[in-house]
Amino acid sequence: MGSLTLSSPSGLSSPPKPAHHVRVGAGAGFAGDRLDPAISLAEHGRLDFLVFELLGERTVAAAQRRERETAHTGFDPTLVERIRSVAVHCAANGTRIVTNGGAANPRAAAHAVAEAVRELDVDLPVAYVIGDDVLSIVSDEDPLTWETGQPASTADGELISANAYLGAEPIRRALDSGARIVITGRVADPSLYVGALAHSFDWDHSDADLIGRATVIGHLLECAGQVTGGYFADPVTKPVAGLARLGFPFADVDANAQAVLSKLEGSGGEVTTRTCTEQLLYEVSDPSAYITPDVIADFSHVRFEEADVDRVRVSGGTGTPRPSTLKVTLGYDSGWQGEGQLSYSGLRSKERAELAAAIVVQRLDELYDVDPESVFVEYIGMAAAFRGLVAVDDPAEVRLRIVGSAATRQVASIIGDEVEALYTNGPAGGGGARKSVHSVVSVKSCSVDRTIIEEAVSVEFVDDSANAPANNDPADENTAARRRGDPA
Amino acid sequence: MTQIDELASVRTGDKGDTLILAVIAHDQAAFELLDQELSVERVAAHFGLNARAVTRSELPTLHSFSFELSGLLGGGVTGSPNLDGHGKTMSYHLLTLEI
Numbered sequence: 001m002g003s004l005t006l007s008s009p010s011g012l013s014s015p016p017k018p019a020h021h022v023r024v025g026a027g028a029g030f031a032g033d034r035l036d037p038a039i040s041l042a043e044h045g046r047l048d049f050l051v052f053e054l055l056g057e058r059t060v061a062a063a064q065r066r067e068r069e070t071a072h073t074g075f076d077p078t079l080v081e082r083i084r085s086v087a088v089h090c091a092a093n094g095t096r097i098v099t100n101g102g103a104a105n106p107r108a109a110a111h112a113v114a115e116a117v118r119e120l121d122v123d124l125p126v127a128y129v130i131g132d133d134v135l136s137i138v139s140d141e142d143p144l145t146w147e148t149g150q151p152a153s154t155a156d157g158e159l160i161s162a163n164a165y166l167g168a169e170p171i172r173r174a175l176d177s178g179a180r181i182v183i184t185g186r187v188a189d190p191s192l193y194v195g196a197l198a199h200s201f202d203w204d205h206s207d208a209d210l211i212g213r214a215t216v217i218g219h220l221l222e223c224a225g226q227v228t229g230g231y232f233a234d235p236v237t238k239p240v241a242g243l244a245r246l247g248f249p250f251a252d253v254d255a256n257a258q259a260v261l262s263k264l265e266g267s268g269g270e271v272t273t274r275t276c277t278e279q280l281l282y283e284v285s286d287p288s289a290y291i292t293p294d295v296i297a298d299f300s301h302v303r304f305e306e307a308d309v310d311r312v313r314v315s316g317g318t319g320t321p322r323p324s325t326l327k328v329t330l331g332y333d334s335g336w337q338g339e340g341q342l343s344y345s346g347l348r349s350k351e352r353a354e355l356a357a358a359i360v361v362q363r364l365d366e367l368y369d370v371d372p373e374s375v376f377v378e379y380i381g382m383a384a385a386f387r388g389l390v391a392v393d394d395p396a397e398v399r400l401r402i403v404g405s406a407a408t409r410q411v412a413s414i415i416g417d418e419v420e421a422l423y424t425n426g427p428a429g430g431g432g433a434r435k436s437v438h439s440v441v442s443v444k445s446c447s448v449d450r451t452i453i454e455e456a457v458s459v460e461f462v463d464d465s466a467n468a469p470a471n472n473d474p475a476d477e478n479t480a481a482r483r484r485g486d487p488a
Numbered sequence: 489m490t491q492i493d494e495l496a497s498v499r500t501g502d503k504g505d506t507l508i509l510a511v512i513a514h515d516q517a518a519f520e521l522l523d524q525e526l527s528v529e530r531v532a533a534h535f536g537l538n539a540r541a542v543t544r545s546e547l548p549t550l551h552s553f554s555f556e557l558s559g560l561l562g563g564g565v566t567g568s569p570n571l572d573g574h575g576k577t578m579s580y581h582l583l584t585l586e587i
Contacts, residue, residue: 057504147504231499238497274497274512277550281510283501285556287545300547316549337569376569385577387570389536390584403569445504 006085008040009245011266017046018252022200024193024217025250027086027097028052029224031059031076035085037225037248037267042089044264045250049196050090052082052099053189053222060186061331061441063103064133064161074104075112075183083181084116090180091122098171098192102183104161106130107460110183114462117181127179129170131457132186134328134448138162143446145330152446157332160441164326164453167293169205171195174459186329188292190218201255205294212297212319213257215290219297220261220279220314224248227261227279229269242268251314261312273304276312293326293450295319325447334440337405338412340419341380343432345397352427353379353398359426360402360418368414375415376403399432405440413437489586495522498579505561505568507535507575509582511553519551525587531555534585535578 017023025047027038031054042050054076067074079101090097102109110128117124138159142151152159163186172195174182184192194214197203203210220227227249229240247267251259261271280299284290287299301316340360344352357377364370378384380399382392402419406412416435423433492498492511495518501508511526513519523546532539535557545554561575562568 232497234497237493277512277552278497278499278510280550281501281512281547281552281554282499283503283508284510284554285503285506285508285543287547287554300545301549303549339569378571380571385570385572386581389534389581401571405569443504 006036006039008036008043009266012040012044012264013266014045014250014262014264021252021254022048022197023250023252024049024051024196024221026051026053026221026224026248028054028082029222029226030054030056031078033224034246035078035082037246038082039085039089040264040267041248041250042086042093042095046093047095047250048200049096049098050086051192051196051221052079052097052101053192053224054079054099054101055103055186057329058331058441058443060103060163060329061161061443063105064163064331065333065439065441067104068160072105072108075106075109076101076103079109080112080116083113084120087117087120087122087124091124096175096179096196097124097181098196099182100184100187100189100192102128102185104133104185106183106185110462113181113183124180125178126181126183126462127174127177127459128462129166129174129182129184129187129457129459131170131453132163132166132184133161134164134453135159135162137448137452138328138330138446141448141452143328143448145444145446147444152330152444155330155332155444157334157442159330160333161331162328164328164448165293166326166457167191167322168195168198168211170457170459172198175199177459177461179461188294189222190215190292191294193218193221194294197253197257206321208295208319208321210257211295213317214253215292215295215297215319216280216299216302216314216317217251217253217257217259219290220276221249221251223279223282225269226282227275228263228271229275232275232278238274240270244268257317259314260307261314263310265310271310271312273306273312276304276314291323293322295322324450326450326453328446328448330444330446331441332444334442335405335407336409336412336437337403337440338415338435338437339401339403340416340433340435341399341401342419342422342430343397343399344427344430346429349395349398350379350382350393352429353400356400356422356426356430357402359422363418364404364414368411370404374404377401378403409437491583492522492526492585492587493583498582500574500576500579502561502574505559507557507560507578509555509557509579511555511582513551516551519548521587522553526553526585528555530585530587531557531582534582535560
């Protein structure tokens with residue numbers, strides 16, 4: 001077994017930050033992201049800010065469910081370890097941390113992080129943002145969901161969470177007040193970066209073109225490795241070197257939100273106009289109207305220019321004023337899902353897998369009264385992920401996957417049990433059975449008037465003594481510089 | 489006939505049950521060809537959808553297009569039992585479309 005202690009590879013470096021610029025780096029692009037690229041950036045990146053984006057659309061609803069089952073557990077389970085692994089470097093290099101890893105309980109997350117930081121004997125005041133949890137507001141207002149056009153309360157399943165996408169302003173306020181680590185719940189991903197930049201340059205949040213440009217930068221960085229060659233590479237058409245040590249991106253940003261995107265010298269991956277273009281358009285339905293809580297950003301005139309190897313200049317973003325409502329993600333308890341998998345290889349793989357599926361579906365119907373229409377069958381190895389769009393007639397191997405939903409864990413677990421039982425009761429040569437059961441949180445969306453939500457948003461510090469009038473703290477050079485109107 | 493794979497790269501994103509395909513042409517000539525040939529109707533047919541479920545945005549500055557395929561993911565990552573609920577793999581389905 002290898003060591004569990006992560007370290008940076010040798011030979012990493014970054015150029016000095018240009019004068020009057022702020023350097024923001026991506027520490028994570030999703031909850032399951034790698035840990036070591038953030039350590040490398042914290043150690044060698046000369047960063048002003050390191051941002052950990054850890055919340056998917058569904059993650060926050062799942063975290064709310066966890067919090068309901070066990071109090072104080074509703075924050076990202078990797079958060080404390082991520083911050084512990086970079087905190088000493090961040091303290092030494094003057095790097096501040098912004099993260100939405102507070103998920104369903106930013107307050108508990110902040111206390112856990114503060115304790116970890118204290119144990120490391122570094123001084124990094126921790127602030128947290130609350131107010132994205134709007135379950136009581138949604139319960140009162142009962143808004144119509146985007147998906148059904150019906151009131152939120154009438155959807156299937158119990159409504160267990162409602163989290164509003166907050167914007168950059170509370171993050172900026174926390175940093176203005178002297179926080180070195182800012183922990184939020186649901187905040188729009190690009191806003192994590194916009195908040196840090198708005199603090200550094202004392203931006204006017206109503207300047208839509210400026211905030212639109214900053215949102216372009218945030219959107220490019222928010223998925224971390226997806227702009228340095230991850231989710232991009234193809235060994236034939238788009239080969240990328242060094243994916244095993246993929247470097248995460250950072251941007252050098254000026255007061256006008258012009259930026260150069262880059263990564264550590266010596267790290268894997270690449271930053272090119274092509275990686276940037278792919279990420280700019282990622283998950284963007286209308287590039288001329290990318291809606292965040294901060295702005296309606298227009299990406300349609302963005303330009304990329306390769307300034308040097310792995311250095312791409314970004315310009316041309318614009319924006320129009322932010323919307324009057326905020327998007328809210330609603331989480332519903334949708335019971336349990338059970339599944340089982342089994343492989344068939346060689347002659348008549350497909351026919352044997354189909355027979356196996358028919359046996360399980362019949363037994364679920366006859367013995368357990370499970371509607372055959374509700375049982376979902378995939379034949380992995382026959383372009384299953386393309387959902388029937390491509391026919392595969394004679395596969396070398398098929399992995400049968402059967403999925404079913406149920407109100408209780410006990411009933412859901414029968415699905416996997418029935419697939420496993422095919423070992424001795426089903427077609428010849430079935431191997432490698434696996435089964436699993438998990439709870440399901442389904443999500444819908446709605447809009448809520450932002451003024452109702454924003455009245456309840458607040459920034460708090462873990463230790464009030466850390467929240468001395470930090471705006472006047474001469475030791476905080478960045479804040480002092482900001483008050484002079486200079487970039488940090 | 490030319491496969492999209494020879495003209496462009498494709499990245500998949502998702503929002504709820506909508507699949508979003510970013511198509512980045514290799515160069516100006518490929519962009520112009522795709523602008524003519526990679527119609528909403530063609531993409532819809534390739535994904536088994538009605539053309540009304542598909543919209544296309546053009547970004548000439550970046551030689552790119554964004555296609556929105558609503559309803560394709562049938563419930564999205566949480567409401568669908570599919571192994572790839574996000575539809576991440578779907579970019580490689582578009583790459584095989586021939587024009």
